[in-house]
Amino acid sequence: MEYSLGKKIAELRKSRGMTQEALAEKMGVSAQAVSKWENDLSCPDVMSLRPLANLFGVTADELLAPGEISRAEVLPEVERKNVDDMMLRIYVNDNEDKVKLNIPILLLKAFMGEDGKLSDGINMKFGSKSLNGIDFQSIITAASMGTVGKLLEMESDDGTTVDIYIE
Template sequence: METTIGKRIALLRRKAGYTQDELAEKLNVSPQAVSKWENDISCPDIMLLSPLAELLGITVDELLNDRAKPETALVPEAERKSLDDMLFKVIVNSPQGDKIRVNLPMPLVRIGLEIGLKIPQVANSEHLGDALKGIDVQQILLMVEKGVIGKLVEVESAAGDIVEVYVE
């Protein structure tokens, strides 16, 4: 099924947990402008495509193209990026509307693991630590080395926090 750029923006905005007003504020445009994009009355300015895609957690290409990209992908060996060029992203959305975003370069994660750090120890938060306790970062690293990238983990804690781990 074909989707329009407006529908994609609306879907991705809701997925990222932003309201139209919040997205508008982040992009320094009016909420009406966002509403017009989502209803396919107008399109975002070309200068806004990059920050918009970044806020929605996708690339400009994915924003403009109709082809849906799978959330998790196995990349062939020849096309794989070096681990040194990858980012380990943790996104936490709480039911109260709190949002936490952590971006860590993969080499830092690898060193952290080698010296014995664990995510709950770093998280320093009862709920976040609890939600992340069961995640084996070593296994995630192994998956990434084998070429699996994208959304690798989604956990919902007892408190209702949704934790997602992406490697890109």
Template sequence: MNLGEKLKHFREQKNMSREELAQKMNVSRQAVYKWETNKGYPDIDNLIQLSNLFEITIDELIKGDSLFQKKITIDDQKKSKDHFSDPGFYLGILLLVIGGIFLEDGALADALTILGLLTIVFYDDFKKLFWGIIRDFKEEKYK
């Protein structure tokens, strides 16, 4: 049984509709549909939430779905290769160079150096935070 079939089975076992599951998961009904039809896969946070909701382990959810397991492996390989293609890396290096070389010692140089290091390390988190705020703002605006 693949992940989609298992999700549908456990959802129906709890007598939940896709809409109800989507509301509990804070995702769209279409996302649940895609998961159940194997047109998309939940991310790790949603897998954890699903396992808690259905009172099963993540292993029980994904075991037997070799396609999903291959996707996880491919995604991990992509993540490990993407460090140098990440614009945050280059932005951080630029800030380090400006702060460390072009500016004389002082508060601004120190601030740019620290900002550069933080940008290199946390660029993806800043990006997710920014787009999350934008998404929340749009959701509130159109309620």
């Protein structure tokens, strides 16, 4: 998937729980300027790229490269959101269907049984792909420790891909 600079800025900002206004303030520009960056109507100037990348904990190269920034990171405590305000995003793409799930961690926690596995009756199955084998308890733990970004990327023999993000 082609990721524009604007889309990357928007995703990185959201994953850190920042508003456009907050990013604008840190970068010393207006919120309108940030909005234009994110909608690919303009670009940050060259001198802003490194501070912007540093702010998000990525490199300027990663910001400018066409692909997605695909790594998870642990945010410092001051930047972390409450785990119950975080969202798990799951993208399943098999040859027939594209499925996107947005599951609040708050809801995911309720799905978990005392044994740390999904409760009986919760079946996350899409086409031939079952997600029940995923260690969701570890994902919740990772989220509560401030992990954000792409946690997991799987590709089956049949070409089905599953990507999991915490935001």
